[in-house]
Amino acid sequence: MRDRRLEQGTWRSASSNKPRSGGTQPKMKGKTPLQKDADKKYGAGTSAIDRVKADIAAKYGKGAIMDTKKKNEEIDLTEKIGGAGTLIRQGVKVGGKKGGQAVQKGTTAATAVGKEKAAQAA
Secondary structure, eight states: OHHHHHHHTOOOOTTOOSOOSSTTSOOOOSOOHHHHHHHHHHOTTOOHHHHHHHHHHHHHOGGGSOOOSOOOOOOOOOSOOSSHHHHHHHHHHHHHHHHHHHHHHHHHHHHHHHHHHHHHHO
């Protein structure tokens, strides 16, 4: 009997009455003292990333964490670079596909206004 238990790895001596280590201890109910302190400091319900960001901002200043949100800013492309194609390529380089489209719309509107003024002058 003992040999079979030893082969299976489940045999324990009779003198060992203490419980095995591992999941036998009851889980703690409620919050730990560290969790309570963190809730007082940062407010209950804040995520771990918000707490870390708050610590970094407190230690190194507000600009220490890079803002990853995209901002909708107007890009000034009034600089004269070359031909119309060059201007569109520069718009694509600065603002991607939408930047190129914006430049294209602007050049189309500008040519239309120029043609109207030329027609009025003639």
